Amino acid sequence: xxxxxxxxxxxxxxxxxxxxxxxxxxxxxxxxxxxxxxxxxxxxxxxxxxxxxxxxxxxxxxxxxxxxxxxxxxxxxxxxxxxxxxxxxxxxxxxxxxxxxxxxxxxxxxxxxxxxxxxxxxxxxxxxxxxxxxxxxxxxxxxxxxxxxxxxxxxxxxxxxxxxxxxxxxxxxxxxxxxxxxx
Amino acid sequence: xxxxxxxxxxxxxxxxxxxxxxxxxxxxxxxxxxxxxxxxxxxxxxxxxxxxxxxxxxxxxxxxxxxxxxxxxxxxxxxxxxxxxxxxxxxxxxxxxxxxxxxxxxxxxxxxxxxxxxxxxxxxxxxxxxxxxxxxxxxxxxxxxxxxxxxxxxxxxxxxxxxxxxxxxxxxxxxxxxxxxxxxxxxxxxxxxxxxxxxxxxxxxxxxxxxxxxxxxxxxxxxxxxxxxxxxxxxxxxxxxxxxxxxxxxxxxxxxxxxxxxxxxxxxxxxxxxxxxxxxxxxxxxxxxxxxxxxxxxxxxxxxxxxxxxxxxxxxxx
Amino acid sequence: xxxxxxxxxxxxxxxxxxxxxxxxxxxxxxxxxxxxxxxxxxxxxxxxxxxxxxxxxxxxxxxxxxxxxxxxxxxxxxxxxxxxxxxxxxxxxxxxxxxxxxxxxxxxxxxxxxxxxxxxxxxxxxxxxxxxxxxxxxxxxxxxxxxxxxxxxxxxxxxxxxxxxxxxxxxxxxxxxxxxxxxxxxxxxxxxxxxxxxxxxxxxxxxxxxxxxxxxxxxxxxxxxxxxxxxxxxxxxxxxxxxxxxxxxxxxxxxxxxxxxxxxxxxxxxxxxxxxxxxxxxxxxxxxxxxxxxxxxxxxxxxxxxxxxxxxxxxxxxxxxxxxxxxxxxxxxxxxxxxxxxxxxxxxxxxxxxxxxxxxxxxxxxxxxxxxxxxxxxxxxxxxxxxxxxxxxxxxxxxxxxxxxxxxxxxxxxxxxxxxxxxxxxxxxxxxx
Numbered sequence: 001x002x003x004x005x006x007x008x009x010x011x012x013x014x015x016x017x018x019x020x021x022x023x024x025x026x027x028x029x030x031x032x033x034x035x036x037x038x039x040x041x042x043x044x045x046x047x048x049x050x051x052x053x054x055x056x057x058x059x060x061x062x063x064x065x066x067x068x069x070x071x072x073x074x075x076x077x078x079x080x081x082x083x084x085x086x087x088x089x090x091x092x093x094x095x096x097x098x099x100x101x102x103x104x105x106x107x108x109x110x111x112x113x114x115x116x117x118x119x120x121x122x123x124x125x126x127x128x129x130x131x132x133x134x135x136x137x138x139x140x141x142x143x144x145x146x147x148x149x150x151x152x153x154x155x156x157x158x159x160x161x162x163x164x165x166x167x168x169x170x171x172x173x174x175x176x177x178x179x180x181x182x183x
Numbered sequence: 184x185x186x187x188x189x190x191x192x193x194x195x196x197x198x199x200x201x202x203x204x205x206x207x208x209x210x211x212x213x214x215x216x217x218x219x220x221x222x223x224x225x226x227x228x229x230x231x232x233x234x235x236x237x238x239x240x241x242x243x244x245x246x247x248x249x250x251x252x253x254x255x256x257x258x259x260x261x262x263x264x265x266x267x268x269x270x271x272x273x274x275x276x277x278x279x280x281x282x283x284x285x286x287x288x289x290x291x292x293x294x295x296x297x298x299x300x301x302x303x304x305x306x307x308x309x310x311x312x313x314x315x316x317x318x319x320x321x322x323x324x325x326x327x328x329x330x331x332x333x334x335x336x337x338x339x340x341x342x343x344x345x346x347x348x349x350x351x352x353x354x355x356x357x358x359x360x361x362x363x364x365x366x367x368x369x370x371x372x373x374x375x376x377x378x379x380x381x382x383x384x385x386x387x388x389x390x391x392x393x394x395x396x397x398x399x400x401x402x403x404x405x406x407x408x409x410x411x412x413x414x415x416x417x418x419x420x421x422x423x424x425x426x427x428x429x430x431x432x433x434x435x436x437x438x439x440x441x442x443x444x445x446x447x448x449x450x451x452x453x454x455x456x457x458x459x460x461x462x463x464x465x466x467x468x469x470x471x472x473x474x475x476x477x478x479x480x481x482x483x484x485x486x487x488x489x490x491x492x493x494x495x496x497x498x499x500x501x
Numbered sequence: 502x503x504x505x506x507x508x509x510x511x512x513x514x515x516x517x518x519x520x521x522x523x524x525x526x527x528x529x530x531x532x533x534x535x536x537x538x539x540x541x542x543x544x545x546x547x548x549x550x551x552x553x554x555x556x557x558x559x560x561x562x563x564x565x566x567x568x569x570x571x572x573x574x575x576x577x578x579x580x581x582x583x584x585x586x587x588x589x590x591x592x593x594x595x596x597x598x599x600x601x602x603x604x605x606x607x608x609x610x611x612x613x614x615x616x617x618x619x620x621x622x623x624x625x626x627x628x629x630x631x632x633x634x635x636x637x638x639x640x641x642x643x644x645x646x647x648x649x650x651x652x653x654x655x656x657x658x659x660x661x662x663x664x665x666x667x668x669x670x671x672x673x674x675x676x677x678x679x680x681x682x683x684x685x686x687x688x689x690x691x692x693x694x695x696x697x698x699x700x701x702x703x704x705x706x707x708x709x710x711x712x713x714x715x716x717x718x719x720x721x722x723x724x725x726x727x728x729x730x731x732x733x734x735x736x737x738x739x740x741x742x743x744x745x746x747x748x749x750x751x752x753x754x755x756x757x758x759x760x761x762x763x764x765x766x767x768x769x770x771x772x773x774x775x776x777x778x779x780x781x782x783x784x785x786x787x788x789x790x791x792x793x794x795x796x797x798x799x800x801x802x803x804x805x806x807x808x809x810x811x812x813x814x815x816x817x818x819x820x821x822x823x824x825x826x827x828x829x830x831x832x833x834x835x836x837x838x839x840x841x842x843x844x845x846x847x848x849x850x851x852x853x854x855x856x857x858x859x860x861x862x863x864x865x866x867x868x869x870x871x872x873x874x875x876x877x878x879x880x881x882x883x884x885x886x887x888x889x890x891x892x893x894x895x896x897x898x899x900x901x902x903x904x905x906x907x908x909x910x911x912x913x914x915x916x917x918x919x920x921x922x923x924x925x926x927x928x929x930x931x932x933x934x
Contacts, residue, residue: 068208071220071250071480081184082484085208121217271818291820292693292704293774312822314704349704377701 009152009160012171015133018149019045022131023052025147026100034094038103038115039068039086044166045133046102065090067101072114095123100146104162106132109143134173136160184481187306189295191317191356199361203325206470206477212249213473223250226283226483231273231298232258232309233289238444238468239309239318243286246475252483255280270294274301284483287311305482313347319443320353322474324361326467327398330439335362340392341383342368342424343402343451344413346375350443351402355381366392369424372413389424393433400441401426401451417450426452431459439463503530504923507542511550511884515557516855517872526555528880531923536874550884553917556854557872558590558881560861562680562758563655563734563806564831566592566623568614569607570599575811575901577614580831581621582934583809583900585926587831588916590881591622591862591870596633597656603628603639605647612648619934620926622881624865626651629668629679633657638668645675650865653680655734658716660686665720669729678756678864680732683716683741684708684782693822695768695783703771705821710738710789713782717741721748724755732864733757735808737782739792746801756864758806759793761837762828762906766790774821777906780810781826797856798848804861805853807834811902828906833893835885837907839914843887850887858883869922880923889915899932 010018026033026049037046043066050062068086076083101115112130119128131147136154154160154175163172184201185193194202212220228247232240240258247254257273270289277285284305287295292312299306310316324334331337339358345351345367355365359382366384367374374385386392393399404420414420431440431453440452440462448454456462506528513524513536525540526533566580575583577594584592594611596602602611608625615623627644629652631637641652652672659665659681672679689712694700696707717733721744724731733745736757748755766784778784796802810827817824835857842848848856862871869879893907919927926933 070208071212071222073222076222076484077226077486080486082481085205085480088208088211117221121219122215269815269819271815289820291822293821296774297776297820312704313706352702352704375701375707377698380698380701 007175008172009134009175010150010173014150015162015171015173018133019048020052022147022149023049023056026053026131033098033100034063034065034092035100035102036065036067036090036094036119038101038111039066039088041162041164041167042101042103044164045104049102049131063092065092067115067118069111069114069118072118074110074114090122093123094119094125096126099125099128100131101128102131104133105160106130106135106143106145106148107138107160109139109141112143113141133162134160184485186482187295187299188317188478188482189299189306189308190315191320191353191360194317194360196360199321199324199357202321202474202477202481203328205481206325206473209249209473209476209480210470212476219249219251221251222480223247223252223483226252227255227281228252228284228286228479229255229257229277229280229282229304231277231285231287232256233287233294234310236288236310239288239471242468242471243309243475245472246479249472250476250479252283252479255282270298271301274298278302278304284479307478307482310349312349314349315353316349316443317353317357318471318475318478319350320357321478322467322471323354323400323441323443324357325470325474326441326463327439329466330463331397333362334358337363337397338366338395339363339398339400340366340368340386340389340396341400341402342389342426344373344404344408345369345378345402346373346413347405347408348402352381354400355383359383368392370414370420373408389430390433393430394435396434396438398439398441399426399434403443403445403447404451421450425450426456428453428456431456431461441467444468505529505534505543505545506920506923507540507545507547508550508555508882508884509540509542509547511553511555513555513874514851514854515872515874516851516859517557518875520874521851526874526882528882528920528923531880533874533876533878533880535876548884548918552886552888554850554885554887555874556883556885557858557862557874558870558883558919558921559588559835559857560591560865560867560870561589561807561809561831561834562593562651562732562804562861562864564592564594564809565597565811565827566594566611567811568598569610573813574816577611577623578618578620579899579901580809580811581615581618581623582932583829583831583898584621585919585921585932586899586916587807587833588835588883588885588919588927589621589831590883590919590921590926591624591865591867592831593651593865594623594625595655596626596628596653601628601632602626603631603633605643608644608647608649619921619924620932621921622870624648624650624867626653626655626680628652629654629659630664635659635661635664638664638671641672641675641677645677649677650867651678651680651732653682653734655680655682658682658684658686662719662723666723666727669723669727669731673727673729676730676866678730678732680734681716681720682735683713683720683733685712685715688712688715692783693779694771695785697768697786699768699771703774705771708783710740710785713738714740714744717744721745721753721755724748725751725753728754730754730756734806735760735763735782736793736796736802737763737785737789739789742792742796742801746796749801756804757796757802758804758861759797759802760808761805761830761834763790763793764797764805765837765841766906776817776819776821776824777828777904777908779821779824779826780808780828780906794842794847797842798852803856804864805834805838805857806861807831809900811900812904814903817904827904829898829900829902829904832898832900833905833907833912835916836891836893836912836914839887840912844913880920882918882920883916884918886915886917888913891915
């Protein structure tokens with residue numbers, strides 16, 4: 001199905017089922033976990049995951065934090081404008097905890113590299129794992145996810161975007177040709 | 184964002200909002216244990232301070248360091264700025280050292296513009312003569328935003344020696360740009376009538392203005408202006424235009440009191456007034472670091488449009 | 502063998518005679534030998550001047566040649582070369598040199614330097630007060646004998662009313678001009694630009710027009726009292742011009758000059774803090790500029806004078822408030838007047854040339870300058886291409902200094918030839934020495 005140039009890779013139902021499956025997989029490890037979502041959209045996903053985990057296991061709620069990694073990016077100064085900044089809120093100590101980083105799309109791996117550098121400035125976690133809704137391949141760094149919603153092969157010149165009800169009014173994963181090229 | 188920050192007139196409303204929003208994130212960084220992020224790693228920021236100002240220089244220095252930039256301090260109190268070396272030669276030296284940004288404070292109005300003609304680096308105006316002090320205005324806006332949800336329709340009085348105040352000029356331009364109402368208060372000798380061209384109203388009666396204010400901003404009055412007879416005596420000035428305790432009580436309950444520092448306690452502001460909770464002067468200082476981090480990040484974090492020194496300076500409309 | 506030059510087919514503009522027609526002009530040795538149509542060339546060096554304007558050489562009432570004492574800014578040689586390039590055949594050199602031109606020896610030295618350079622006649626002005634200190638009158642009689650025709654303390658204003666009265670009174674026996682740089686010292690203290698909207702925006706200390714007008718009003722009163730000749734140099738405000746108009750109507754012996762930059766530029770142009778636009782008196786708002794233009798057109802302001810004020814690069818390439826005021830002007834004056842006044846139809850070219858040549862020559866009492874272009878007159882001429890367009894500073898200035906307020910501006914009107922007493926000082930746009 002497509003939407004004027006964009007193609008849906010996952011529809012709303014598939015997105016929700018992916019979140020649920022990650023929550024189940026995650027529960028196979030027993031340690032108390034904290035979820036840290038990478039802004040933006042990673043944090044909405046982290047909150048959904050936390051809600052799913054609580055639904056499956058019951059209270060207590062899993063702590064959720066938001067991490068903005070803009071200041072740790074490796075491409076500051078290379079684009080026309082400085083990259084836009086989002087909120088960071090980690091209202092708990094991460095030292096000694098099992099952290100699961102949550103992001104919407106895993107692509108080159110640079111965002112995760114930045115997130116790892118940011119996290120170690122907050123403390124010394126016992127372990128860090130990675131959960132992503134979509135892995136679209138084309139890694140440029142040695143980063144691998146621990147939990148994946150769906151593996152979706154893409155071309156480098158395509159844009160993959162995750163839509164979430166919380167921010168976009170609908171759930172879905174769409175792929176578009178990069179601006180300027182014919183659909 | 185423009186490559187330089189020379190004047191508030193170079194910023195659009197959207198730019199100002201962006202600077203303040205980004206400063207929120209840097210305020211959060213300032214609350215972490217590790218108050219440093221690697222965003223400007225490898226960049227060199229030079230503090231070129233021809234006027235002594237420990238407070239502003241330290242604020243910029245901390246801002247740059249917390250962004251992981253390297254900082255060089257050129258100040259007249261040290262021996263770095265040698266007597267007789269022209270601004271141009273100093274500029275060329277800094278350029279040769281690979282400065283990415285030069286923060287300049289100078290007693291000559293327009294010095295940052297002149298400097299920007301000789302260097303490739305971004306130039307940030309930390310106060311030039313009696314012209315502008317853009318970063319002070321921005322941190323003042325940031326502080327105001329902590330107490331009020333919007334700038335539109337906000338009633339602000341700026342009282343004191345407006346004529347010689349770079350803070351007054353920048354703040355008036357910034358507030359009117361964001362939709363605020365500014366009244367400049369002081370004796371006629373200290374308020375140029377042309378200031379209405381900045382978008383402000385003028386009043387010579389502080390007591391008339393107080394009951395309607397959201398923000399009462401007091402400017403520092405320099406005693407040497409009295410020597411030059413801009414006002415007859417400090418006593419008279421204080422009586423007519425000082426923010427005394429009774430005057431503070433005439434302010435609405437929600438109103439805040441601000442001052443760019445350093446204060447002349449007992450002259451423009453009574454000592455006990457300066458210590459009231461509604462006097463947010465120390466917050467202004469704290470916020471200075473976050474706002475300056477935001478500016479350095481936004482200016483150096485992008486390639487930056489190639490901008491000429493005079494570009495963006497409008498004829499006086501905020 | 503007499504040297505002969507025939508200018509063929511030029512539009513001869515001769516304000517002294519009110520002439521404006523296409524003619525040939527024959528110059529023999531130092532004088533004009535014949536003026537008419539279809540003149541025979543004979544052995545003359547023929548200069549085709551079709552489409553060009555031939556006028557009396559320009560005369561500048563106010564230029565700073567800086568020598569002796571400030572040779573790092575300009576010398577008499579480089580200054581007169583700039584003058585010739587700008588179409589000038591006579592320049593009145595200001596006395597704020599070091600030593601000050603308050604004695605006959607300095608006057609003689611400046612004159613000698615000019616004669617040696619041979620590029621333009623220089624008539625040095627004498628100081629009104631010794632050392633320009635504003636306290637004691639100079640030996641005006643001795644200076645007049647040395648050839649001085651205009652006295653001024655320019656740079657400084659004679660502040661003492663008593664002394665100004667005495668200067669006008671004493672000078673009236675010599676029929677020379679007392680030229681005043683009108684600026685009330687205390688009112689203008691610390692000034693950096695015109696007081697107005699832009700000074701408030703730029704954070705620069707403003708000087709109000711009243712600082713000039715107060716002195717102009719006072720000097721008019723003193724001129725009326727004494728019957729002396731008062732000249733208001735570089736007049737810059739609307740009310741100064743009004744005062745001048747009234748004074749002339751009342752028979753006061755007043756003359757005035759205005760600079761090209763005050764006829765062209767505004768205080769608003771100081772956005773960006775370009776030090777080349779820092780001048781004294783400062784550039785003002787449109788209201789004042791328009792009043793100056795009107796006054797030049799109707800003759801209340803008699804002449805255009807450059808106030809050519811060269812400075813060394815390191816003096817101008819610095820903070821605005823630390824750089825000395827002044828712009829060069831000899832090489833751009835004519836073009837600015839053509840571009841900003843003649844082309845838009847505000848002033849006709851013959852009137853412009855009258856203001857830049859004939860009128861200043863009369864004020865200085867120079868018989869051999871400013872026309873008429875007639876048999877027997879000294880051949881002090883300029884040939885102009887009023888159409889040619891050029892950018893100021895694109896080719897290096899002839900002046901030693903490059904601090905032009907018009908740097909980078911496109912101007913119309915170019916000097917093709919300048920002739921000083923029958924010899925070319927500029928030929929085909931190039932100085933001959």
